[in-house]
Amino acid sequence: MKNSLRDIIRLLRPRQWIKNFAIYAALLFSGQLFNLTLFTTVTYGFVIFCALSSSIYIINDLFDVEKDRMHPFKKYRPIAHNDVSVALAVVIAAALAFLAIVISYIIDPAFFLIAVVYFILHLSYSAFLKHIEIVDILTLAAGYILRVFAGEIISNSHISAWLFLTVISLSLFLAIGKRRSEITLLSHQNGAQLNTRKTLSHYTDKLLDIYLSIFATSTFLSYALFTFLENPRGLQFNLTFFSADALGTYLQRKWLMVTIIPVVYGLMRYLQRIYEKHEGESPERVLFSDRPLLVSVIIWALIVIILNYFIT
Numbered sequence: 176m177k178n179s180l181r182d183i184i185r186l187l188r189p190r191q192w193i194k195n196f197a198i199y200a201a202l203l204f205s206g207q208l209f210n211l212t213l214f215t216t217v218t219y220g221f222v223i224f225c226a227l228s229s230s231i232y233i234i235n236d237l238f239d240v241e242k243d244r245m246h247p248f249k250k251y252r253p254i255a256h257n258d259v260s261v262a263l264a265v266v267i268a269a270a271l272a273f274l275a276i277v278i279s280y281i282i283d284p285a286f287f288l289i290a291v292v293y294f295i296l297h298l299s300y301s302a303f304l305k306h307i308e309i310v311d312i313l314t315l316a317a318g319y320i321l322r323v324f325a326g327e328i329i330s331n332s333h334i335s336a337w338l339f340l341t342v343i344s345l346s347l348f349l350a351i352g353k354r355r356s357e358i359t360l361l362s363h364q365n366g367a368q369l370n371t372r373k374t375l376s377h378y379t380d381k382l383l384d385i386y387l388s389i390f391a392t393s394t395f396l397s398y399a400l401f402t403f404l405e406n407p408r409g410l411q412f413n414l415t416f417f418s419a420d421a422l423g424t425y426l427q428r429k430w431l432m433v434t435i436i437p438v439v440y441g442l443m444r445y446l447q448r449i450y451e452k453h454e455g456e457s458p459e460r461v462l463f464s465d466r467p468l469l470v471s472v473i474i475w476a477l478i479v480i481i482l483n484y485f486i487t
Contacts, residue, residue, distance in 0.1 A: 179258070182258040183253070183259060185253050185258075186252075186259050187229040187232070189225075190457075190460065190463070191229075191232065191459055194318075194459065195322060197323050197342070198221050198322050199326060200323050201330050201333060201334050202217050202332060203480070204334050205330065205332035205333065206483055209484065216329055220279075220286060223275045223278055223279050226271045227290060227293060230269075230275070231297040233267060234268050234298060234301050235297075236252055237254065237261065237268070239255075240254050243255035247360070275290065289328055290325065293325070296314060296317060297314075299314075300314045300315070308374045311354075311374050312350045316349075323339070323342045338398075340393075341394060341397040344393040347390040348390040348394055348442075349458050351386045352445065353457075353458065354383055355384070355449055357375060358375055358383065387449075394442060395438070395439060398438055399432070402431035431479070437471040437472070437474045437478070441468060448461050
């Protein structure tokens with residue numbers, strides 16, 4: 176056993192922490208992103224979810240250590256590869272979970288409940304839910320949704336129903352894309368699907384393609400309706416020289432629809448990575464490894480911030 180600092184950091188999977196940025200969604204769209212007090216509080220929540228998610232990843236690795244050793248890539252994970260001892264992994268997971276839960280209660284009792292639900296849900300996923308087809312996908316998606324809901328609670332702000340539907344659709348899209356990529360990855364490994372994850376035998380390429388199509392479409396439609404109905408602060412200029420004042424009102428209220436462009440590009444690019452390069456098993460790896468996709472996300476975020484905060 177090496178138990179080196181580098182292996183311990185790999186055990187925590189810090190790259191996965193990017194998913195926890197979803198906790199800032201409510202703060203961003205409520206117009207309070209630059210409220211230092213609220214931003215600091217939400218950042219505490221972000222750190223708590225990072226600790227919880229790392230604890231869950233370690234627990235999942237402990238449950239799956241033997242199966243991971245038969246996986247073409249997961250066999251290099253610290254526990255499966257014997258780089259970190261099981262005893263040390265248990266101590267780290269327990270410490271992270273305990274500290275995160277205790278601090279979440281100190282911050283806000285309601286936030287504490289969300290954190291507990293998140294932890295129990297993913298603990299159940301590691302133990303048995305991931306062995307139940309469809310339920311495994313719904314559980315993965317629920318993790319993203321709970322992050323956004325936690326952000327609402329801790330920032331005492333709310334997002335629109337259409338944006339929340341977008342989060343649900345996008346979460347399911349990413350979870351299904353993960354399963355689709357796992358099947359592609361293991362398709363050339365004899366018996367690998369059955370040995371590493373039995374639920375994969377219940378999914379077919381065609382079925383998951385239909386699922387992906389459904390939730391890519393619902394993500395686009397939900398987000399488009401959100402941008403159409405949302406009225407961001409800014410760009411309130413006088414257009415009375417138009418004969419129909421309704422046109423001026425329309426242009427003043429619908430500027431968030433511009434952000435549909437990078438969203439559509441991002442969805443299409445992600446699908447391309449799934450089908451062309453057989454990626455998607457790890458959404459955060461795809462995001463960091465694909466420059467056009469990363470740029471589209473950055474452009475989307477900048478446009479949203481500019482429209483909501485800087486143009487008056």
